[in-house]
Amino acid sequence: MAPRFYLDLIDGDETVPDEGGLETSDLDAATAHAQDVLREIRMAGRLTGAHGPWEIVIRDARGRPLRRIAVS
Incomplete structure (x- = not known):
């Protein structure tokens, strides 16, 4: 069984949990997927009105943060 990763979207003040x-x-595969998701969100113009810098935090099934990907 493949591991499960969660991609939480954070805009500085608010978190949209996965x-x-x-x-x-x-x-690495979860990171590539997160980068694709960010690209799609950015292209759709949905990263506006943020309270702070946008990022995706990848966490494991236990909730531990494993990697952060900042939106540039």
């Missing part, structure tokens, strides 16, 4: 998660082979 309730379902993503099963993928490893942290």
Whole structure:
């Protein structure tokens, strides 16, 4: 069974938690998926009105943060 990773979207003050998660082979694959998600959100113009810098925090099934990806 592949590990499950959760991609929480954070805008400085607010967190949009990933309730379902993503099963993928490893942290690098989860990171690539997170970068794709950010690209899609950015292209849709949905990263406006933020209270702070946007980022995705990738966490494991226990809730531990494993990697942060800042939106540039």
